[in-house]
Amino acid sequence: MTQRRTRLGRGAALVALAAGAVALPLATPAGASSARDGHGNGSTYGYSNGHDNGHGNGEGSHAKHVLLISVDGLHQSDVNWYVATHPGSTLADLVHSGADFTHASTTVPSDSFPGMVAQVTGGNPGTTGVYYDDSYNHALLPAGTTSCTGVTPGVEVTYFEQLDKNLHALDAGQGLPGLPGNILAMTGSPQTLIDPTQLPVDPTTCTPVYPHQYLKVNTVFEIARKAGLRTAWSDKHPAYEILNGPSGTGVQDLFTPEINSDAPTPGSSNDWTTVNSLTQQYDSYKVQAVVNEIDGYDHSGTTKVGTPAIFGMNFQTVSTAEKLPTSGGQPGGYLADGVTPGPLLSGALDYINAQLGTFVAALHLQGLDRSTVVIISAKHGQSPQQPAQLTRIPDTPIISALDAAWKGSNPTATQPLVALATDDDGMLLWLNDRSQAAADFAKAFLLSYSGTGNDINGNPKPYTSSGLATVYAGSQSTAYFHARPGDPRTPDVFGISQVGTVFTGGHGKIAEHGGANPQDLNVPIIVSGWKVGSQVSTTPIETTSIAPTILSLLGLDPDALQAVQIEHTPVLPLRPPAS
Numbered sequence: 001m002t003q004r005r006t007r008l009g010r011g012a013a014l015v016a017l018a019a020g021a022v023a024l025p026l027a028t029p030a031g032a033s034s035a036r037d038g039h040g041n042g043s044t045y046g047y048s049n050g051h052d053n054g055h056g057n058g059e060g061s062h063a064k065h066v067l068l069i070s071v072d073g074l075h076q077s078d079v080n081w082y083v084a085t086h087p088g089s090t091l092a093d094l095v096h097s098g099a100d101f102t103h104a105s106t107t108v109p110s111d112s113f114p115g116m117v118a119q120v121t122g123g124n125p126g127t128t129g130v131y132y133d134d135s136y137n138h139a140l141l142p143a144g145t146t147s148c149t150g151v152t153p154g155v156e157v158t159y160f161e162q163l164d165k166n167l168h169a170l171d172a173g174q175g176l177p178g179l180p181g182n183i184l185a186m187t188g189s190p191q192t193l194i195d196p197t198q199l200p201v202d203p204t205t206c207t208p209v210y211p212h213q214y215l216k217v218n219t220v221f222e223i224a225r226k227a228g229l230r231t232a233w234s235d236k237h238p239a240y241e242i243l244n245g246p247s248g249t250g251v252q253d254l255f256t257p258e259i260n261s262d263a264p265t266p267g268s269s270n271d272w273t274t275v276n277s278l279t280q281q282y283d284s285y286k287v288q289a290v291v292n293e294i295d296g297y298d299h300s301g302t303t304k305v306g307t308p309a310i311f312g313m314n315f316q317t318v319s320t321a322e323k324l325p326t327s328g329g330q331p332g333g334y335l336a337d338g339v340t341p342g343p344l345l346s347g348a349l350d351y352i353n354a355q356l357g358t359f360v361a362a363l364h365l366q367g368l369d370r371s372t373v374v375i376i377s378a379k380h381g382q383s384p385q386q387p388a389q390l391t392r393i394p395d396t397p398i399i400s401a402l403d404a405a406w407k408g409s410n411p412t413a414t415q416p417l418v419a420l421a422t423d424d425d426g427m428l429l430w431l432n433d434r435s436q437a438a439a440d441f442a443k444a445f446l447l448s449y450s451g452t453g454n455d456i457n458g459n460p461k462p463y464t465s466s467g468l469a470t471v472y473a474g475s476q477s478t479a480y481f482h483a484r485p486g487d488p489r490t491p492d493v494f495g496i497s498q499v500g501t502v503f504t505g506g507h508g509k510i511a512e513h514g515g516a517n518p519q520d521l522n523v524p525i526i527v528s529g530w531k532v533g534s535q536v537s538t539t540p541i542e543t544t545s546i547a548p549t550i551l552s553l554l555g556l557d558p559d560a561l562q563a564v565q566i567e568h569t570p571v572l573p574l575r576p577p578a579s
Contacts, residue, residue, distance in 0.1 A: 096526025123563025378523030426515025
């Protein structure tokens, strides 16, 4: 059994803010695309094959730029609280002047990797093939395989910092001098910083499978490139080169400083996620990269290339403020009501608001505020929000006991039952025996297992059913994820945890994500811009709708996305401003 090691900096919430022209519902013109709206009804958004690459004055029928901002861990309830208590804030202004979709949900599993992929492809994991940044594939060969004949397939797919040439360095091994201050000189082609010996191997070609090759469907970045538009993105690992899409060329300028590297310098005992002030310092490097791009430069600020049509970044500051028990002498997470942020998280939200203000000011300074769309959403939320609900459960004893029980019932078995367990606040198991009987065995064992974890204060707290509320096994898991039977990527067992469960050995975290609890899933989607009318929509919508909406805003065809065709992903139903 292989069990993934727990890392703190895993939360991600996507915020996309829009300041600019939008493609509004029109009578269907020739060549227009009809997309379902949030109600499941037809809603037509005009698009054209051409695109004006100039800045324009915002009077055109389409936006020129979409700025996508990810705030890992952000809940819709956080937005509600901040807007109510900070009515003069940038965030409040964006919410009140734009479209606020208050019942949005991110992907299941609610991990950063599928969450981000969903927002740029329009697809869920069963379509994209991306279930987690640490997953298993029964068809690929082990990393480092160079002679593939006769090699048994089955490999852990480690698309996180393990891929870096140097996971201790902020530049992932590029070898830049003067780090961290010189990090903006980091390459915009992070594939060159990936160690190919850490990649799974394709048995047909006997070559390593890079993240972008693993993705089954295309991305908004690829569609924009085909239309002659510039693209850029900033994220937390070089493995996010997956956003390039299958072509490998979707993002022209991809800035990916390694968040789990030693901080603030190599050899330090912390990484950028273990102290919230360090996370803010890390996020600020990416903020500067985005400002440079708004100003018309590449992320480094050295080469004039023009403002991208699609660009943005993810923030980690809110995520670590939710997860850390304390940082800088301040308690993390929420107050007892589970709604009011504690001191650390409140400060983190203030930081995010200030950076949003920086972006808005930069857009205005460059005259782009009338042609840019900013969208706010989340890769995932975080659970639990109420401190009293927390039950920290060490998962290693559970998986070890499951393997032991399986061996006892199947003495001739040559492998442990569990090939990989990925557990944060959900449980994903890939089994060496993929039979329905084996999956049912695992389900029955997990639901009967009890033990003792610890609560918010570190005191013993008993748990039942392995901390799980529901378990999908074998064909049930396949159906849950709308995957095809026998898909080598789909978890054989998927457990939805009881609210409050966090799988961790120790006391270092008070919240997590990756599962399917409501607090993992209910994230914001805010679209704000000059031609976006003010509206509040309570219609349930998924963050997958961000991808086709981005293309519609830019005057491109949402149906050019393969996942949109497969899942019939709707464009967000935006309204024009009141006349």
